[in-house]
Amino acid sequence: MQRICRTRSGAACSWFRHRHQGYFTFTVLGALPEPGASDPILQPTPVPAVDETPGTSPVSLEPGATLPVDLLALLRSMMLIGAAAAVGGWVFLSVALPLDGRDLVAPMRWMITGASTLLLIATLAFFATLTITVAGSLTPDAITAIARDTRLGQALVGRVALTLTFIGVMRFSSKWSPPAGIVIGGLILLTFSISGHAAATAQPLVSIAL
Numbered sequence: 001m002q003r004i005c006r007t008r009s010g011a012a013c014s015w016f017r018h019r020h021q022g023y024f025t026f027t028v029l030g031a032l033p034e035p036g037a038s039d040p041i042l043q044p045t046p047v048p049a050v051d052e053t054p055g056t057s058p059v060s061l062e063p064g065a066t067l068p069v070d071l072l073a074l075l076r077s078m079m080l081i082g083a084a085a086a087v088g089g090w091v092f093l094s095v096a097l098p099l100d101g102r103d104l105v106a107p108m109r110w111m112i113t114g115a116s117t118l119l120l121i122a123t124l125a126f127f128a129t130l131t132i133t134v135a136g137s138l139t140p141d142a143i144t145a146i147a148r149d150t151r152l153g154q155a156l157v158g159r160v161a162l163t164l165t166f167i168g169v170m171r172f173s174s175k176w177s178p179p180a181g182i183v184i185g186g187l188i189l190l191t192f193s194i195s196g197h198a199a200a201t202a203q204p205l206v207s208i209a210l
Helices: 069-096 102-135 140-149 151-171 177-193 204-209
Strands: none
Touching: 069 102, 069 151, 069 177, 102 140, 102 151, 140 151, 151 177, 177 204
């Protein structure tokens, strides 16, 4: 997750969600002729892992650093499972629970509490892993930079705040809890869309809504 290129106007490019290295050859509006004996053959050229151009963001991958894909995938799966179980369980409890299903209220609340806790812990662990990988440490400055300068960091911070609010609404139940919990749960799910591929399309509002 770094900025390693500049536009023709000199403005820094936006954040990449995936790390890219190396070049590949391509053509526009036509095909290259077959290389002759005297034609040079283009070879891939390595790209530096860190952009050292003055004025770029200080948050970048250290040389040779790689994202712990397996760990991040596991934590992301835990976040998705926790969010789906917590929000889906709350919607079921608030809207679809049958009148003779009072015996399910207590088990459902325990399930929602456990799923919310899983979501909270997985989100904090994901943020910590991401910060250590990108910034090289888990210092206050690094945490602030990731939370302030990256869309994913902003979404993770929002997810933590919304999950804590969701737990509070659920624990201190009142007549306003069902609709409030559904709205907060929808916002929790929205944090996944605004930090994913849906937000990187030409029409992000349409793809995020879908």
